[in-house]
Amino acid sequence: MSTFWSIWIIVFTAITIVGCTWLLFANRKVEVSDDLKEGEAQKTGHVYDGIEEYDNPLPAWWFKMFLGTVVFGVIYLVLYPGLGNFGGVLGWTQVGQWEEEVAEAEAKYAPLYEQYSGTPVEELIANPEAMKMSRRLFNNNCAVCHGSDGRGSYGFPNLADNDWLYGGSAEDIKTTLVNGRQGAMPALGGALGEKGVDNVAEYVFKISGREHDAAKAEAGGQLFATYCAACHGPDGTGNKMLGAPNLTDGIWLYGGSPTLVRHSIRNGRNGNMPAQGDKLKAEKIHLLTAYVYSLSKNQ
Ligand code: HEC
């Protein structure tokens, strides 16, 4: 904050506190007028529907409480940040407190993490405490994309089934998490032409066991061998090295309607799983691996 605004805030805060205190004391005593009769109370002279207003000083408890808040405010502003750029004599900061809490949590959980990272994923999934911790990690880091139940949505794979783009062994999952994954389905609309896209889509429906146009699928089969088999495999069951999905299982990352499948072929798809290796410590990734592994094992 610039010095000007800092001083501005300090001056106005001081004026407000002094002003409130003055107001408090100014209203403490009531001047009793001379012509008040014995036993009669001082009134303000305001009358509403025959109801008159007493001119009494503030009740003592109220006055003291108000005074207490003023004293509290002054002490607070001396100890903690609040007056412009003045940081308070205690030197407390939000960042400082946060760092302290993080350090505390790390010290508290370090032995647990250490124990868990020494345990193979296949065993870890039987440990309810570890799974609870991993679930929290998943919710904080992964649920935005994969859903809080891990079931994914359009473009975000379901992690709770046994269908894997890149493989579902503990090792495969960990590789996915550490390095991330970049799906690369090229746009083939240009090479195939609209008729070719239509034919090859019918072929995809055929191999996934769906209703299809036999003549178009026949023509599409030729195209598939030429343009698609290198990645999706000659039989269309996919390739986990490339993350090319199995096209025969009826599970669709980008939707299985004729329009969406044609869109995938015509325009390509480029799903991106962001790498976690530089964001999360190895022991957290180990726990997350166990969590993802457990999702499909619990099916
Ligand atoms: C920004 C969104 C996003 C976040 C955050 C994200 N993912 Fe992903 N993840 C994806 C996408 C998109 C893919 C599919 C990549 C592709 O299409 O090739 C994917 C793929 C995966 C796969 C591979 C699935 C398979 O079938 O092989 C796993 C496992 C996975 N994510 C786990 C996680 C975990 C665990 C986290 C949290 C640490 C996480 N993801 C965070 C978007 C995300």
Ligand code: HEC
């Ligand atoms: C260079 C490798 C490559 C080639 C060639 C390729 N694909 Fe793909 N395809 C992929 C990858 C990788 C994905 C997944 C993209 C992602 O995860 O974002 C994919 C996704 C798809 C999808 C979406 C699947 C779903 O679950 O929603 C369809 C449909 C598809 N490809 C069909 C085809 C057809 C038909 C051809 C040939 C005309 C073809 N692909 C050629 C690699 C390829």
